[in-house]
Amino acid sequence: MDTPPTIVDVDANSIQTEVLERSRSVPVLVDFWATWCAPCKTLGPLLEKLAREHAGRFVLARVDVDRAPELAEAFRIQSVPSVLLVCDGKPIDGFAGAHDEKQLREFLEPHLGQANASNxxxxxxxxxxxxxxxxxxxxxxxxxxxxxxxxxxxxxxxxxxxxxxxxxxxxxxxxxxxxxxxxxxxxxxxxxxxxxAGAAGDLAELERAVTEAPTDAGARVTYGQALAAAGRNEEGLEQLFEAALLDLHHDGDAPRKALLSVFQALGPTDPLTIEYQQRLSVLLCS
Structure with missing residues (x-):
């Protein structure tokens, strides 16, 4: 299921679901603004920044009072910008006029204390x-x-x-x-x-080296490490395993050590780790 957005535009049709209902599970900060309002152009981006920073600990609901005058009337908004904090379906705090970032954080902190104490x-x-x-x-x-x-x-x-x-x-x-x-x-x-990451290199050049010398275990180790460093883990593991098949003990067991390094980077439960660990175990026992 997709995560609901933390910044939403609200009108009379969506106020019930986006503000009143959502406020029962997460605080909703309602920003009443207008396109002609100069302070709104400063406050709005700051509120959006904080909403993104808090990553779901509160929802920012934006109301254009010219497009939804009935909402401004219902919430008794006298001027813009005006901000209301809604929890459990009702406004619990708010302010009117422009605020700087420090003031906004101070306003939010008491209401998001539990969220701010999270991990x-x-x-x-x-x-x-x-x-x-x-x-x-x-x-x-x-x-x-x-x-x-x-x-x-x-x-x-x-x-x-x-x-x-x-x-x-x-x-x-x-x-x-x-x-x-x-x-x-x-x-x-x-x-x-x-x-x-330290093994990253020019993949095209490294691939060419493998193509020109397909039985060179060292070339495959270098290419495989570079592929893994680029996030192409399956291709990298395959090259490293091919190097192990060619010469498991090449350069002080370099193919095996490189495989183990990728396993460690991926973690023990990654499907690629499990698959190639099994293949390596079979090779070691053969």
Whole structure:
């Protein structure tokens, strides 16, 4: 099921479902605005930014008072911009006029206290899934300034940085893990992903090397690692397994070690890990 949007435009036909009903499960911030209103053009983007940042902890419902004057009348709106916070089907707080970002956060904080106390790792990942990875990364960095020993948050931050192609920053993050934290399966997976990222190269050139020397186990290992680093995990594993078939002990067991590195990056429950672990086990026992 698709996640309901956290920013919606509301009129008389949708006020019941988008505001009154949704407010029974999540706070709904209703922004009454107009196209001709200069302060609205400043306030609106700030509210949208906060809605995206909070990633579902509240809904922003926008009401154009010129298109839905009956709603402005029903909620007794005297001027725009005006903002109402609706919970359990009724307004519980609000303000009129422009507010800066600091004032908006102070307004929201008492009402979203429980939400703000939720898991920062889950919140950051939700932001990334909503297309706001930078905000999620910033949230984890801010959290780690206070909770410097939170290994789970540090690992999650490294994962998100890798996802954004920022491997150098991710390496600095994992360097601050304690020995115990670095020994966890999650940390080992991150370290394996960083190792793979270091193996990235010109795929066309590496493929050509394999084509020109199909029995060169080393060329296949290099190509397979680069494919995995580019996110083409199945193709990468196949090349690495082909290298193992050619010469399992090439260059100090490089094919086997490269396979294990990809397994660690993918995690033990990934279908590709399970499949190629089984194939490698058969090869080792043959």
């Amino acid at each position: 920062p790792v889950e919140d950051a990942r939700a932001m990334a899934q909503a297309g706001c990875a930078d905000e999620g990364i910033a949230l984890l960095r801010e959290h780690l300034r206070e909770a410097t020993d939170d290994g789970a948050a540090r690992i999650a931050l490294a994962e998100m940085l890798i996802d954004e192609g920022r491997e150098g920053e991710a390496r600095k993050v994992v360097e601050r893990l304690t020995d115990e934290q670095a020994a966890s399966a999650e940390a080992r997976a991150v370290l394996a992903r960083l190792d793979l």
